Amino acid sequence: MMTRRVRLALALVTGLYLVAMLAPLLAPYDPAAQLDLLGGRLLGPSLAHPLGTDSYSRDVLSRLLYGARLSLWIAALAVLLAVTLGTAVGLAAGLAGGWVDALLMRGVDAALAIPRVFLLIVVLALWNQGGVVALVLVLGVTGWFGTSRLVRAEVQSLRRRDFVLAARALGLPGGRIALRHVLPNVAAPIIVTAALGVGNTVLLEAALSFLGIGVRPPLPSWGDMIEEGQAFLATAPWQAIVPGLAVVGTVMAFSLLGDALRDAWDPRTQ
């Protein structure tokens, strides 16, 4: 259950969240403060500014830390919402069967036929006053389709298992069988998808912020930092490279966690 890879990945992810939560303590400056618009713009790394400053003379390290806080919480909350929705729908479809199942799953098929990024761009462009809350909601509501399919498939095989039949035979209420007997047996694949999902969502949020419709300035976000930094790639490359590496590292940490958990829990990969 706790292989070395799982422990390593958990340590990385926990470390990321610690850094993100402690951003106000760790950041040397206010991330929005324009420190010295005259002489302090696009400074290279130095003791005063370990990762330099940006074109508004804001401290890049402080922005990176605050950006981590925002990115990681947006991703975590969006995935929590997505996994909850996906699990509920998958559980309902898998247990009910018949027309309920057909209706829900054809709905999911239809939703999956729409490219998610385009859907996100359209919704966020239209709902441009929503802020971070809108971003979480939209990422969550468009992110559960895959989970619902996964959960449904698992539930369909579980509901034919003897212990579910035994639970019904001994008069346990249907809702209780779903939540206490079926759901815990699907927990492992759900947690794996959730871990992979957080990484993907960080990437997606960065992409949306890069396009200017995710986290909007002046809130610090990695995607927005990359977007601002790309103009100075030739003169101040760390502007884009630092937040870019942060995105890559975060996504890799979550992928590692997801893969390690899958390898540890799925008997077929052992």
Added chain:
Amino acid sequence: MTLLSVQDLTVTFRTRGGPVSRPVDGASLDLERGELLALVGESGCGKTTLALSLLRLIPEPPGRIDPSGRITFDGADLLRLSPAELRPVRGGGIALIFQDPGSSLNPVLTIGAQVVEVVRAHTTLDRRAARARARGLLASVGVGDAEYRLDQYPHQLSGGLRQRAMIAMALAGNPRVLIADEPTTALDVTVQAQILDLLADLKRRLGLAILFITHDLSLAAGVADRVAVMYAGRVVEQAPAARLFAAPSHPYTAALLAAIPRVDRPARRLSVIPGQPPPATDWPRGCRFRPRCRYAWARCADEPPLQEAGPDHQARCWLINEPERRGP
């Protein structure tokens, strides 16, 4: 007094594009208060489908219980109860245990959690009281160190202990009928004997009526008060155990008895019943045992009714009317 009465139960399964299967086809059976009735038959004769149908646990669709049948328990026709009315009967009136205790216990919940859950589904006990009751139940089915076992997971228990835990779960709702579907088939022979003793003990101690389903007549011989023999979806013979084994009336029962290896007789080739059990999609016309029966004659083209073959003894065979055909 009859506690659970099954009359003319027919269960069909419709397969997509395929033939309709009738694993249980007009089966009738009475379970008396406090008796242990063994339902015996070979694989595919409909025993398990019958057991599941008693609590309407077969998947519908594709399964369907013909509404012309009746399953009467405690004055209520189970086929006509609403799901809400049926739920307390499941586990609270009639409880069911299965063949493989390894798969009928939930692998991710402790034994205690699973027993407590059934206790609480059928009583108003709070968590602590339910746990105490679960401990008592485990102890009463012969699980030693019950307090410790409550917090163990199924994989930490031996097969015999798991089946005992499953029986404790089944008893948690204070049922009056226990249906045990091949409860010992997955167990070692010695453990098998212990579980049978436990069932007999529960019958005596709690006045539980038990429907013991098995393919093994010799197991039935050890514990049953009465035996019902099922063949091709129907009950073909039922009688008090002693009488059935001494004087089987149906040729199928006789052939099954002859096929039991005996240690107290000189070794000889085991007798077998020729042919295969018929498929549930295509029961033979007339007497269903006719294609495999050594006595079959013209009259067997009509199906015999279940008729009296002696005191409290019925069989579906024309030989009862023409005993001389049985020959020497």
